[in-house]
Amino acid sequence: MSQIVKIKIAATGRTIELPTGLFINNEFVPSVDSQETLSAINPATEEEICKVVAASEKDIDLAVKAARAAFKNTWGKNVTGFERSRLLYKLADLIERDQQELAELETLNNGKPVRIARDFDIGDTVQCLRYYAGWADKILGETIEVDNKTKLAFTRADPIGVCGQIVPWNYPIMIWAWKVAPALAVGCTVVMKPSELTPLTALKLSQLVKEAGFPPGVVNTVPSLGHVGGAALAAHMDVDLVAFTGSTVTGKKIMEAAARSNLKKVLLELGGKSPNIIFESADLEQAATWAVLGTLSNSGEDCTAGSRVYVQESVYDKFIDLLIEKVKSTPVGDGFDDAVTNGPVISKTHFDRVWGHIESGKREGAKILVGGERRVGSGYFIDPTVFVDVKQDMKIVNEEIFGPVLAVGRFSTEEEAIELANNTRYGLGAGLHSRDANQAMRVSLALDAGTVWVNQYDILHNNVPFGGKKQSGIGRELGKQGLDEYISVKAIHWNFGEKASWPV
Structure with missing residues (x-):
C-alpha cells in the first residue's frame, strides 16, 4: 500500500486524502525499482502540493501484464456488454457524487477555475461515460451475403486488447474520459499515463474505478515522465493500441516507436493553429x-x-x-x-x-x-x-x-x-x-x-466525432467513430455445404 497524503484546500477548507502510489491491479503500490517522484505544483502560487510516485519502465511492464491478464480472464470477451454498461454507469455516478472534490483538486493542480472544472469538464466527463455506457451492449457485427446455399460470412466486433493511453495536462479529467470510456465500453483494458504535471485527479479517478467494482487490472494508472512512461507504452510489444493527446512533435515520436515495435495501432489528437x-x-x-x-x-x-x-x-x-x-x-x-x-x-x-x-x-x-x-x-x-x-x-x-x-x-x-x-x-x-x-x-x-x-466556436458533444487532419492527428474520438477505434473487426467464413476438390 502506498502513502496517503492529506491535501488541504485552503480556499474551501476541504481536506482530500489521496494515495500517491501507482494504481496497478486495483491497488496503489510503490515503484518496484525506483525512488523517483513527481512534484505536483499549484500554478497559481508556484507551491508544491505533494509528491507522487513516478513509474519506471519495469512498473509500466507490470501494469501492461496486469491489463493483459484482466483482458484474458476477467474482462474482454468474458464480460457481457450489459455488465460493462452497468460499471460505466456506476463510475459516472461516483464522479458526479464527488464532482466538487474533483473540481477543487483539478483547480489546485491545473489552475482552471473551480466552477469551470466542475460544470464543464467534470459535467462533460459524466456525460461521456454515460454515453459510452449506453453503447456497451450494442457492439454489433453483421452478416454478409456471399452464397446462401453453401456458405455464411459474418463479422465480430472484438475489443482490440490492451490500450496505452496518454492524456495531457490541459483537460486532465475530461480527456481521461474520452479515452477510457470507449475503450472499456468495447471490452479493452487500459494502462493510463496522466501528465507528469497533473497526476492528482487521475489518482482520484482510480479510487473511483475500484469503488465502482471494475475487476483488477482493467484500469491501471502509472504517473511518469513522458520519456519514460509514454515511450515505454508506445514501444511495448504487448500493448495493442496507444492513444495520445498532446503535441505534434511527441505524436510523431509515439508513432515511430509504435511502428518499430509491434506495429500497434495509434490514435493521435495533436496540435492545432485554428x-x-x-x-x-x-x-x-x-x-x-x-x-x-x-x-x-x-x-x-x-x-x-x-x-x-x-x-x-x-x-x-x-x-x-x-x-x-x-x-x-x-x-x-x-x-x-x-x-x-x-x-x-x-x-x-x-x-x-x-x-x-x-x-x-x-x-x-x-x-x-x-x-x-x-x-x-x-x-x-x-x-x-x-x-x-x-x-x-x-x-x-x-x-x-x-x-x-x-x-x-x-x-x-x-x-x-x-x-x-x-x-x-x-x-x-x-x-x-x-x-x-x-x-x-x-x-x-x-x-x-x-x-x-x-456561428459558434469550440463547442463539442460526446456523440459527435472529433479529430484532426494533416499534422493534427490520426483517428477520431467521441461519437460512434470514437468507439470504432477500439474495435478489431474479425471476419468469419462458414462453409456448410461446398465440397473441396483438388486440383481446382
Missing part, C-alpha cells in the same frame, strides 16, 4: 464573443483554440472594437475565485514558452492592442493579449502558442479568407461567422479541418 473567419455578414457582437471564447477559454490552453482570427476589411474596425472590449473584461486570477474566468497557465516552462511567442510578435512588428505586459507577483498568470497587423509569416501566426494570445488579420474576399485559413500544417479545427447560408456552406466545405464551427 482559424476563425469573420465575414461582413456576421452578427459581429456574437462573432466577437465566440472569438474570445474560442481563444481565451482554458487560458488558451486548448488544441482547437481559434487563435488566428481573420476579419473582412469592411467590418474590421467595428469588430476590433467589440473584440477588445470583451477581452478587457476577462478576469484573470486564482481559480478558487468565483469571479475568475481565466486561471494561470500550467507551469514555469510553459509560461516562458508563451512569453517567448509574445516577445516574437513584438519583434516581428505586430501591434499589441491589449495585454502583452508581465504581471508582478507569484503564479504563472498571463493576461489575454491581442495582436493586430499580423503577417502570415510571423511566428505567432504559424506556431501553436497554447496560451491566451490572439492574432488578428484582414482579408478582402471569400477566396482569400479560405486560402489564409488553410495555410497551415495543422487541421484540427476552424470556424466561420456569416448569416449568409450559402456562404457558410461553401466555406465550411472548403476549410481543411476535422471540425468546422459555423
Whole structure:
C-alpha cells in the first residue's frame, strides 16, 4: 500500500486524502525499482502540493501484464456488454457524487477555475461515460451475403486488447474520459499515463474505478515522465493500441516507436493553429464573443483554440472594437475565485514558452492592442493579449502558442479568407461567422479541418466525432467513430455445404 497524503484546500477548507502510489491491479503500490517522484505544483502560487510516485519502465511492464491478464480472464470477451454498461454507469455516478472534490483538486493542480472544472469538464466527463455506457451492449457485427446455399460470412466486433493511453495536462479529467470510456465500453483494458504535471485527479479517478467494482487490472494508472512512461507504452510489444493527446512533435515520436515495435495501432489528437473567419455578414457582437471564447477559454490552453482570427476589411474596425472590449473584461486570477474566468497557465516552462511567442510578435512588428505586459507577483498568470497587423509569416501566426494570445488579420474576399485559413500544417479545427447560408456552406466545405464551427466556436458533444487532419492527428474520438477505434473487426467464413476438390 502506498502513502496517503492529506491535501488541504485552503480556499474551501476541504481536506482530500489521496494515495500517491501507482494504481496497478486495483491497488496503489510503490515503484518496484525506483525512488523517483513527481512534484505536483499549484500554478497559481508556484507551491508544491505533494509528491507522487513516478513509474519506471519495469512498473509500466507490470501494469501492461496486469491489463493483459484482466483482458484474458476477467474482462474482454468474458464480460457481457450489459455488465460493462452497468460499471460505466456506476463510475459516472461516483464522479458526479464527488464532482466538487474533483473540481477543487483539478483547480489546485491545473489552475482552471473551480466552477469551470466542475460544470464543464467534470459535467462533460459524466456525460461521456454515460454515453459510452449506453453503447456497451450494442457492439454489433453483421452478416454478409456471399452464397446462401453453401456458405455464411459474418463479422465480430472484438475489443482490440490492451490500450496505452496518454492524456495531457490541459483537460486532465475530461480527456481521461474520452479515452477510457470507449475503450472499456468495447471490452479493452487500459494502462493510463496522466501528465507528469497533473497526476492528482487521475489518482482520484482510480479510487473511483475500484469503488465502482471494475475487476483488477482493467484500469491501471502509472504517473511518469513522458520519456519514460509514454515511450515505454508506445514501444511495448504487448500493448495493442496507444492513444495520445498532446503535441505534434511527441505524436510523431509515439508513432515511430509504435511502428518499430509491434506495429500497434495509434490514435493521435495533436496540435492545432485554428482559424476563425469573420465575414461582413456576421452578427459581429456574437462573432466577437465566440472569438474570445474560442481563444481565451482554458487560458488558451486548448488544441482547437481559434487563435488566428481573420476579419473582412469592411467590418474590421467595428469588430476590433467589440473584440477588445470583451477581452478587457476577462478576469484573470486564482481559480478558487468565483469571479475568475481565466486561471494561470500550467507551469514555469510553459509560461516562458508563451512569453517567448509574445516577445516574437513584438519583434516581428505586430501591434499589441491589449495585454502583452508581465504581471508582478507569484503564479504563472498571463493576461489575454491581442495582436493586430499580423503577417502570415510571423511566428505567432504559424506556431501553436497554447496560451491566451490572439492574432488578428484582414482579408478582402471569400477566396482569400479560405486560402489564409488553410495555410497551415495543422487541421484540427476552424470556424466561420456569416448569416449568409450559402456562404457558410461553401466555406465550411472548403476549410481543411476535422471540425468546422459555423456561428459558434469550440463547442463539442460526446456523440459527435472529433479529430484532426494533416499534422493534427490520426483517428477520431467521441461519437460512434470514437468507439470504432477500439474495435478489431474479425471476419468469419462458414462453409456448410461446398465440397473441396483438388486440383481446382
